[in-house]
Amino acid sequence: MRRKLTPDDAVPVRSHARTGTRCAGTTSSRTRRGADLRFGRTLPRALRAAGLVDVTAAGCFPIGGVACDRLEAATVRMVRGELLAAGLADDVEIDAHLAAVEAGELDLTLAPLISAWGRRPG
Template sequence: MTSSPRGASSDQGYLLDNARAQAGERFTWLAALFDGVTRGHFDQLGVAAGWRCWEVGAGGPSIPQALAAAVGPTGYVLATDLNPGWLQPQDGYEVLRHDIVADPPPQPGTFDLVHARLVLVHVPDRARALATMVAALRPGGWLLIEDADTELQPLACLDEVGPAQQRANRLRRAVRDLMTGRGADLRYGRTLPRALRAAGLVDVAAAGCFPVGGVACDRLETATVSMVRAELLAAGLTDDAEIDAHLAAVDAGELDLTLAPLISAWGRRPE
């Protein structure tokens, strides 16, 4: 979402694999939808020149680039992923292949900010991944986790006025079924404040947002459905005709598509 699963951990069951051709398209439109939200939280937390930042499960390059610009030449940005092939270290940040569940934290106790977006929802061992990120913080450092809560708002089309919208919602339910079968926790977003407190962080707070309509939602939907088409068909959850009709409706701009709410939660490691 940035993001790649598990920052991510090697589980072939992950549905939205970075290695697939559509991953780059998804990164582009997720950035268009959510980078402004994420950068706003960076500003709120005071990210500035000289900060040391770790972007977990970075997926695409947009957030590491934004962090590198914010911390400047006196700061440091590390971007990690299980599959870091979409990252561009020449843009002012370091790239490392890292499994957020299996590997120890890089440079423990040194980061002013650790951030992950749309990563932990896909990680079965979320508590361990969270502990790894907390261990990387310096005293006083901030952890910012942003994850979806698909069950909080499960629809593709809020205004289910006709067959095209009903079809879109059927396909969204089918994708949710696939994700659940691969170990995703579709209620994870709402648990983030509690999870951060349980991890020992203080000054915990959270906010949520979700977009409705527009080109970015449409293009993300097309990339996502195309990416998981084979799995939907293999599971018997839909057929080619339904997928083709849905993609045609999206391409024609007939649907006001939306996403699950993105819950952003942050907390500080005690001094």
């Protein structure tokens, strides 16, 4: 049985070179492909503009797990050429990152998942 971590526990952290740069690269790649990264933040306003009232939104930030790992690997494979062309990563770095993902060595997160809802007045 695993015990819960406490604030006093030392947690080993594996660092992967240029991970932040690679994340920025995949983000800019998504926007070039037409993704609106502000959509979740603007969704409640859009619902109110459509005439709904009592608009509410909630979000969650999935951390870790098979779904996060699969999405990360698929995304990196999809934009690999763009990362290489932009000089944001080289083949060795990308292969090392994918190997770490597949080995379950990283605690990856998905983009926040936003749900919004409201009701018609009356």
